[in-house]
Amino acid sequence: MILAIATCGAAATEATAQDRSLVLNNQLQLGDVIAGQTLNVEGADDQITVSNAATGNTVSGAVVGGAVEFRNVQHLNANVRATTTPAPGGGEIGGVVNANTQATGNYASAAGYDADVVIDSDQRVGPYEIEAATSITGGTARLLSGGYVNASASANVMALGGQNTHVAGAVHQLNEASVRASNLAETQYIPAQAVFSSTAIANAAGSNGAGASSADLYVGQRSTGDVVVADTSANAGNAWDLSGTAAATANQAVIANAGGSVVARTQQENFSQVSSTAVVTSYDYGVARAAAQGSGNAVSVGNDDRYLQLDNSQISTGGVEVRATFAGTNGYDAYVSAEAVGNTVTGYACADCQATMNITNSQINEGAVSATANMTINNGGRAAIIGTNAVGNAANFYVSRPNGGN
Template sequence: MGAADLIADVAVNGAPGRMLGGGRVQSSASGNVTAMAGSAGVVTADIDQTSAAFTQAYTFANPQYVPAEAEFTAEAIGNTVASTVTQGDQDLTIRQRQTGAAVWATTSANAGNAWDLAGRARATANHVAVANQGGSVISRTDQGNVADVRANAIVTAYDFGEVTSHAGATANSVHVGNADIYVRIDNTQVNSGGVQADASFQGNGGYDAYVGADAAGNTITAYSCSDCPGYLEAANTQVNSGAVTATANTRVDSHGRAVITGVNAVGNSATFYVTRPGGD
């Protein structure tokens, strides 16, 4: 807990340099992080996280020539809890509050000639991820966000083979999965902050460009065993009063083979299932 700025910046100033072997570069800024794991036992936890920090991750790159796969990412998270248990049970109570001004993630990946270039940015105010196998899961989650949550992915390449630009911004996110029979969830999510995801690509000529942006105020996904008679009980309350915006822009000045662009913006999303989507 604190009000100090949390900033992670990374820059690859490559012009007119070359990245002949490609590479992966990431910046990551997090306010509070709790990670738990167990095997053949019971994990019981009562977790309370609050971040009042301005949180920002920024990744920049401008190599001239990249004849290999290169991925540049930025991830900013206010509060996060991750718990994984095998052959055991989980009983979790998690409260998260993001009260700082902003959670921002920006990636700017630029090249003269790139064969396989990706720029990704993800910003999340509060995130919970619970995975279980061989036992039961009881999860009580309470998330609140007032911060401005923004993800911006910018990719440019004069000549390109395949390029990807993706931005994802979420205020409150919960994911609970159990590869066994029993899951019980009590979830509350409230967001009043703005959520914005922007992705763009600009190039002269090449082959395939994939540009996407996803923005959500509150989202929860939960499932129980897909190969046995699973049981899932959920009580879910979601309130979103913040503006949620997603934009994707693609510009190819000369020629290209394929351009695939998509956006998703949703205030509240809840998905519960006991079989895999599309399964029998």
């Protein structure tokens, strides 16, 4: 059985009676895509859930017990914006606030179950803006049960994988847009856990194989937009457990496999400025956390079986700047961390399986990489832990047991 669903300005799906079914998808989006939500829910006792998404082109397909070739072309030449205001007038909310805001240029997914999947994908975003933003302003909101608020922006996304499935082919992603995710919270009182996060990724490709799966993939990613920015500012007068996180990455490729072999070739080029900032403030606090991460190029390829082959090439020139800050007056525990890397690659295989790894790796970083962490506590506290890590090129290759032991 084959299922394919496409949404965009133009799409086509075709199946043949040959040994391998064929799905053809061609999408072009030229007009801006904008989604906005504003909730005025003061006094609500139960949970508040907000899901807000804007997407230029999207397609998904799956095959069960057969074989499919998926040829995908998605081009976006327009702006994509999603904005959410969960509590515009402040006031008191009794239930948990769950808000997710997502802006995506091109999205594609293909999955197999006891099947073979062949992929040939080309995703491109022109020199426009991909932006996701969420905001709670005014400084008077009282979130009595806390909340989990996220803003994420991506130019190109490809998701592959399945169960007992072989995935093979090529994924090409080009981004020329600026990608921005921002999350602003100005609150008065949060007597529960609250997490505010932002994630910005220009190009993201992933493959996850479960069971007796295998992969033979090429992933090529290039980002030339001006900036890739994640910005979180979480603020409260009194917060019991407050976290603000931000993560920005130009190119990201993740391949994880549970069985069979993995053969992967990854090529990443980043010319965009990457910036990640997390700011947390609370006059009175129990636990406060500010964590920011940023990377130009990131690759992770792993196999919990016997064979892994990886040929990795990364070039980053745009620079990476990461900042994390906490400021408070009276409280207990505060944690601040900032991590920045120009290029990073990780490869791993199964130790109990007597695995073989063949690795070829080339990394060139020409941009500045900086990680800065600041903490200000006026009246002292119980714990104050701060850490920074800035690396131009990082490579880690190892064998481990499937349960996580070495």
